[in-house]
Amino acid sequence: MSIPTVVFLDAGSLPLPLPLSFATPVAYEPHDTTRPEEVASRIARADVVVTNKVRLTREQLHDAPRLGLVVVAAxxxxxxxxxxAKALGIAVRNVPDYGTDSVAEHVIAALLMSRRSLAVYAQAAVDGRWSASPHFCWHGPAIRGVGGALLGVVGRGRIGEATARLARGLGMRVLYARSPNRPPADDERELDDLLAEADAVTLHVPLTPRTRHLIDARRLALMKPTATLINTGRGALVDAAALVHALRSGALGGAALDVLDTEPPPPSHPLLAEGIPNLLVTPHVAWASEPAQANLASAVEDIVERHLSLERS
Known part of the structure; x- marks a missing residue:
């Protein structure tokens, strides 16, 4: 029996390497990154493919006759x-809960930073504005409270629930967007009603044709002018141009984004422009706490090992 080949197409996207400490030999081929034109050749003889964000199309999967498992390290x-994949008999596994706490913590950190305008105040401390103040302090943009504020959670999955738990610990009230896939609960509202009522809104739904630009110009206009929008889900959940307009016009109090609709984004991306007020953008790192990275690496290894064990038996 030949040694199975495990190919990781974008291993460089994970700061921690996969342990892959299997009892039986495995030919492991990690690639820092893989361009679209390189995918077919790299998976052609693979038994298992691991990918974080590299796309696998129908044609590429069809031309990988040995492939039995795709693990999405996300x-x-x-x-x-x-x-x-289903038609070709290729199993697809992901790791849905490795970074639940990491993302929830990022949401709360971003919420506090945005509501308290911490980036502006930190800059004022070193750029001369504080030193030039006639008082012991320097006053700038509004510092909005969190305790007692209403957090609207869109997406009642693991991360949404974990975020709500942390928010309640800060004294926030929490309501959820009503899901069309389950009976309505007392703590849920229709999305439009939730947006109008909440002091902060956090997005935790998958990107589908139905949720693309879920938060568009119409829905941004429903939000309070002091509200904060947080997105750690998928960038395309939010209409970027509409969000820029809402922030620049003062129709929205602030936004904290860990994802954009194109990643990595071009320097000309509208949400990377200078001078957008109270906008915090981080480079898709909400998931990347050290505990979450370790959880992810271990989970991917377990999935691969179980698959190869079944293949050997």
Whole structure:
């Protein structure tokens, strides 16, 4: 029996390497990154493919006759043609809960930073504005409270619930957007009603044709002018141009984004422009706490090992 080949197409996206401490030999081929034109050749003889964000199309999967498993080293599977994989008998596994706490903590950190305008105040401390103040302090943008404020959670999955738990610990009230896939609960509201009522809104839904630009110009206009929008889900959940307009016009109090609709974004991306008030953008790192990275590496290894054990038996 030949040694199985495990190919990781974008191993450089994970700061921690996969342990892959299997009892039986495995030919492991990690690639720092893989361009679209390189995918077919790199998976052609693979038994297992690990990918974080590299896309796998129907044609590429079809031309990998030995492939039995695709592991998405992330919570979602939107970068794999699932219908094609099913038709070809290729199992697709992901790791949905490795970074739940990490993302929830990032949401709360971003919420506090945005509501308290910490970036502006930190800059004022070193750029001369504080030193030039006639008082012991320097006053700038509004510092909005968190305790007692209402957090609207859109997406009642693991991360949404974990975020709500942390928010309640800060004294926030929490309501959820009503899901069309379950009976309504007393703590849920229709999305439009939730947006109008909440002091902060955090997005935790997958990107689908139905949720693309879920937060568009119409829905941004429903939000309070003091409200904060937080997105750690998928960038395309939010209409970027509409969000820029809402922030620049003062129609929205602030936004904290860990994801954009194109990643990595071009320098000309509208949400990377200078001078957008009270906008915090981080480079898709909400998931990347050290405990979450370790959880992810261990989970991917377990999935691969179980698959190869079944293949050997």
């Amino acid at each position: 919570a979602g599977t939107d970068n794999v043609d699932l219908d094609a």
